[in-house]
Amino acid sequence: MNDNISSLFFNAQHSPIGAFSSFTIGYPGAKGGLGLELGAPANQNVYIGIQSRDGEYYEAMPFCDVAPGDDEAKRYDVEHSDRGIVEETVASHKPIRIFGSGAISRTFAVSTDSWRGGDLEFTVYSPVMPVPDPATASDDELRFALAPVVLTELTVDNSQGTEARRAFFGYTGSDPYAAMRRLEDTSEGRFIGVGQGRMTAIAARGDSVNAALGFSIDTILSNDHSDNFAFSLGNCGLLLMDTPAGQRCTFQIAISFYRGGLATSGLDTNYLYTRWFANIEDVCEYGLSHFAEYKAAAELADRDFSPDGLSTDQCFMIAHSIRSYYGSTQLLEHDGEPLWVVNEGEYRMMNTFDLTVDQLFFEIRMNPWTVRNELDFFLERYSYHDYLQFPGDGEVHPGGVTFAHDMGVGNVFSRPRFSSYELSGLRGCFSYMSQEQLVNWILVAGVYIEVACDENWRNANLETLKACFLSMLNRDHPDPEKRDGVMSLDSSRTGGGAEITTYDSLDESLGQARNNIYLAMKCWAGYVILQRLFDSTGNGNLAAHANDQAKRCANTLISHMTSDGFIPAVLEHGNASKIIPVIEGLAYPFFAGCAEAVKPQGPYSGLLSALSTHLTNVLVPGACLFADGAWKLSSTSNNSWLSKIYLCQFVARHILGISGDQVTARADGAHVAWLTDNDNAYWAWSDQMLSGRAVGSRYYPRGVTSVLWMYELSVYEPK
C-alpha cells in the first residue's frame, strides 16, 4: 500500500467482467456489498470477521454497522419487545467488535485486494483479462472471462489458539423482491452458500463450512441450535467457517451475481453469460472449481498493470479506475449477437459515446472487438440525420449523419436514433452533442481500424466515413470558402438551443460546443484520421480535402493565440478562459496510425508548438492548477475531471514533451488524495471533482484513460 494514500478505507469495486455488478468493500459502515445493476454501492452490511483467541467475542472488519438496530424480530412478536430469539436460544452472548483501524492493513492492486486484521486475512480476486471476441472464441475461453463471479481467499491463523475459532463472511441482502436463502437447498451437494433470490450469492466448500440465515449477525453467531441456521425471515446471511486449535485454515469463497431471462427493455436482451450458466448455482460451482486459475490470472494482471516505470500513485489510479470500469460493464446478447455496454457509473446511461471515446484506450488494449461492437450499434440504431442553423438565425442548412449521446439508461434501451439524455431547447446540461458524437465516431473508428488492423471493417464502413466527413464539413460552414475547420452551426435537434460538449456541467469554456477549441482539436484529429483512411482506400481527393480541413482548423487555432501565450477556450465573444483539454485531440492520431501528425517537427509543427506554449502557460497556479497541485481543467470552473486529466497528462508528457513535478508527481499525489479523501472514498473511483469534492460522475467507468500512461513506457508501444 502506498504510504501517500492517507486512508485504507476507500471503497473499491470488485467486479466480474460484463456482469454490471460489483462486490464493493473498503469504506466503513454498511456502505458496500453485492450490487447488481446499481449506480452506487449496495449499502449492505458486509460481515467479515473472526472469533477472538479467548473465544469470548468476535472481531470484524469495519464494513458493517454493528450497533444494535431495531430488532427485526419485534415486527413478528409485537407484544413482547423484551422477548427475543437470542435470549431464548443462547447460553451466552458474544459481542462483535470492529478491528481498530490501526490493526488493519490493506494491499491494493488492480486484480487483488488483500486485507489483514488480527489472525484473519483475506484477498478478493477480480478478473482483469481480455474478453475474447464471441464470434471466434471458444465457449471455454468466454466462460472463463465472463463468469459473473469474484473470488475470495480467507485465511484464519489459529496456530496460537487453544480452541476452535469461528470465522464468518456474509452480508445483509437488499433486494426488495426476494428473500435470503441457503444454497445447499439447491446446490446438489456442490457447495454451501447463502444468497438472495436468484441474483446474489456467496459460496464455499468444506466440512467445516456452514451457511446460516437470521435477522442479524448477532442472532446467528449467538445461536446454539445449528438446526436454526435455516431460519429465513431475516436479511442476514453468513458463511461460518471453523478452524481447529493450532491450525491455519484457508477457505475459498465465490461471490456470485446472476440475472436470468430478459435483462433489458426497449430492446430485449439477456446477459451473454446465460449461455453457459443456467443459474447462480452454476456460477458458484464454476468459480469454486476454477479458483486456482482465477487467482493465477489475478496475480498476472496485478503485474501487468503496475509496470516498472510508473509511480505507486499512478499504479493506484490505474488499478482503482479499471475496477470501477469493470463494475459498469455489461455484455448482453440480442438475437444471438453480443452487445457490449458500458454503463455510466452513478448515472447508468448505456454506452455514453463521449465516455466510449475515452474508454477506447483501455478497450483497444484489452478487447478491440468491443470497440467495433459499440461503433456498429451506434451506426445501426443510434445514428441520425439533422439539419443545421447558425445561432439566432432561422435559416436551415444541410446537416448530415451523427450519433446519439447514449443508447439508453438503467437497462432501458432508448428508441432508435435518440439518446436517453438529449433535450431540445437548452443551451447547457442535457442539450444535444451532435458535433461531438460525430467526431467521436470518427476518432473511435480510426483508432479501432489501426489497432485491430481491421481493413474489412474499414472498407465496409467507407461510405459511412464519407458521410461523416460531409457532416463535419456542413457543421463548419455551408459556404466552403468560409470554412475554418471549427464548428459554427448547431444541430436542428437543439430546437433553437445550442449544442454542448461532454463537459456538460462546466461553464461555456468547455461546455459550449460551437467555436470551442477543445472540440475544434478533436475535429482536427478527426480530419487527420479521415485523411489517412481516405488515402489508404484510394480516395485521394477526399484525403486532400480532409487534409485541407485539418490545416484550416490548425491555422484557426494558431491564429487565436493571444499575446499572453494561450488560446482562449471559445473563439467568440471575447472569451478568455484557459483550458487544458484543448490538447486531448492529439491522442487520437497517435493511436490511429497518424503519429507523424503529432510530432513536434511534423506537418502540424505550428499547431504543436502553439499547444505546447498554451499548456505551459496555463498549467500554473491561478489558471489551471489548484493550490494542492491538482489539475484544473478550466481556469473559470472548479469542476475538474480526473479521466480527462489522466488523458491530458499523457498527451502533455508523451506528445508535447512537457514534464516535471506539476505534470506528474505533485499532480498525481493530489489526485490520489482526492480519491481517498473520506468525503469521496465511498464512491470508489469518481470523475467530477468540484474543488476536490466528488460531486458527480461517481462510481464511474471513465478513469481507464489512466492506462494511457502505460504507453509512455517503451515496452507498451501502441502497435
Place this chain on the structure above:
Amino acid sequence: MNDNISSLFFNAQHSPIGAFSSFTIGYPGAKGGLGLELGAPANQNVYIGIQSRDGEYYEAMPFCDVAPGDDEAKRYDVEHSDRGIVEETVASHKPIRIFGSGAISRTFAVSTDSWRGGDLEFTVYSPVMPVPDPATASDDELRFALAPVVLTELTVDNSQGTEARRAFFGYTGSDPYAAMRRLEDTSEGRFIGVGQGRMTAIAARGDSVNAALGFSIDTILSNDHSDNFAFSLGNCGLLLMDTPAGQRCTFQIAISFYRGGLATSGLDTNYLYTRWFANIEDVCEYGLSHFAEYKAAAELADRDFSPDGLSTDQCFMIAHSIRSYYGSTQLLEHDGEPLWVVNEGEYRMMNTFDLTVDQLFFEIRMNPWTVRNELDFFLERYSYHDYLQFPGDGEVHPGGVTFAHDMGVGNVFSRPRFSSYELSGLRGCFSYMSQEQLVNWILVAGVYIEVACDENWRNANLETLKACFLSMLNRDHPDPEKRDGVMSLDSSRTGGGAEITTYDSLDESLGQARNNIYLAMKCWAGYVILQRLFDSTGNGNLAAHANDQAKRCANTLISHMTSDGFIPAVLEHGNASKIIPVIEGLAYPFFAGCAEAVKPQGPYSGLLSALSTHLTNVLVPGACLFADGAWKLSSTSNNSWLSKIYLCQFVARHILGISGDQVTARADGAHVAWLTDNDNAYWAWSDQMLSGRAVGSRYYPRGVTSVLWMYELSVYEPK
C-alpha cells in the same frame, strides 16, 4: 361511503388475482403506488390531477409529495445549482396544489374504488372473480381472471371550461434495477404508456394522450417542448390527457404488472400468466381491449359482496379485506402444474398454513381448486414426521405426520419438509406449530371435500387422513387410556422447547399449544370431521374411534368450566385467562358437512352450551371487550386480531346464536375505526391490533374470514 368511516384517506390495495402485486392508493403522501412482490405499499408518488379551469395551476389528489425536493437534475449539473431544465425550457411555471380534503369524495367497494375532486373523477376497477381450475378451464377464461392488470377510468369534466385542460396520471418508479420508460417505443402502436423496466406500467389509448418522463412532475408539466417527453433520466412518468373546452372526456387506463422468467428460487417457478402474456406490453394491450368486460365484472362483484342484510361497516370490511387478500395472491407454475400461493402480507411467508385455514372460507367460495392445490403441495413437499415428548421429560414417544408452518418466504421456497419460520429451542414466537398445522390439514381437507364434492380426492387421500388421525392420537397421549382429546406432547422438532399456535405473538393464553382450549376445539373439530370422512368411506371402526376422541375432548373442555362460567385458556398451571377463540373450531364442522355436530341440540349439546355460556361471560368489558367495543381475543393480551374476530363473530351469531350490539354493530364500528385510523390506514387491511394500533400482520390477506358473514344470510348457505 359509510359516514361512520371517519376518514376517506386509507390505503386500499387494487390488485390483479395471483400476480402478487398491488396498485395501492388512498393514504396521503408518497405512500402508495405500483408494488410488485412487496410486503408494503411501494411508497411511490402517485400523480392524479387536472389543470385548473383558469389554466394557471394544477390540482392533484393527495397521493404524492409535491413539496419541491432536492432536484435530481443537480446530480448531473453539479456546478450550476441555479440552472435548471425548467427555467430554460418553459415560458411559465404552473404550480401543483393538492385538492383540499373537503373537496374530495370517495366511494369504496370490493372491486371499484371511485374518487372525485373538482372536475376530475376516476374509478379503479380490480378483478374480483373466481379463478377457474387450470386443469379444466379454457385459456380465455384463465387469461381473463389472471391478467396482471387493474383498470382505471378517469373523466375530466371540462364542460364549463373555455380552454383545453390537461389531466395527468402517473407515478415515480422505485425499482432499483431498471429505469422508467415510454411504452410507445415497444407497443407497436397499440397504446401509449409509461412504465419501469419490464415490471410495472400504465397505459392508455387516444389521440389526446401523451406519455412523458422527467425528473419530476414539475419538470414534465412545465415543459413546453413535447420532444422532451422522452427524456429518460428521471423516475417520474406521466400519462398526459387533454380535454377540449366545453367537453367531458373519459380515459381508460391499464395499470399493469409483470414478472417474466423464473420468479422464485428454492423451487423454480414462473407466474402462470406468462402462458398468455409474453411481456407487460401484452398485459397493457389485453387490459385496454377488455376494459368493458372488466368493468362489468367489477360492478357485479360489488353487488355480490355487499348483499342486503349486511351493514355498511360489514360490507366495508369485507371489501377491504378481500382487496388485501388478492394483493398477496400468487399463482405460479412448476413443471407445467399450477401452484397457488398466498403470501403473508408484510411478512411474505408463502402459504402460511394457519392463514390458509382461515382464508379457506373465501377460497372454497371462489375457487375450491386452490384449496386442493394447497393441500396437495403441503402433503407432497411440506409434510414431515416427528416424535413427541412430554414437557421436561426426556422420553421420546411415537409421533406422526404433520405439516410445516409455511412453504417459504419472499419468493424463496424453503427446503422440503421445513418452513422458513419454525425454530428449535423456543417456547414462544418462531417455535414449531406441529399440532396446529396437523389439525389444519384435516380441517381444510374436510371442508374442501364437502364443498367441492370431491370424492376422488378424498379417496386418494384416505391413507393420509388415517395417518393424520394416528398423529393426532399420539399428540394426545401415548397411553390410549389416558387420552382426553387435548394435546399434551410437544414435537421433537421443538428441540426441548414448546409448540406454539398461530397466535404466536400473544401470551400463553393463546400462544401456547399444549393444553390450549383454542387448539383443543380445533382438534375436536378435526375429530368430528374425521369421523364423517371415515364413515363415508366405510371405515366404521376408525369413525367410532374419532367420535370417541371428539367426545373426550368435549368432556375435557366441559369439565374445566369454572364456577365463574368460563373455561380457562390453558388447562394447566392455574391459568385463568379468558379467550374468545375457543369457539373458532365450531366453524369447520359447519362447512364440512357436519352441521349437526354444532347444533345446540345435537350430539355435542353440552359442549355447545358450555361455549355459549363461556362466550357470553367473557364478552364483557374488563375481559374480552376493549373500551371502544372492539373485541379483545384474550383477557390477558392487548393484541387482538381482526381476522379471528370476524371468524368468531360468525360463530357467535350463526352457530351459538349469540347476537346483540356487542357482537355486531358496536364491535364492527370499533373495528372499522381501527382500520381507518390515521395511524393504521397506511397499511390497507391489517390483522394484529395492539389496543387498536396496527403493529403486526399489516397489509395482510387473512381478513377474508369476513366473507363468513355472508353465510349468515339465507341465500348464502354453504352448499
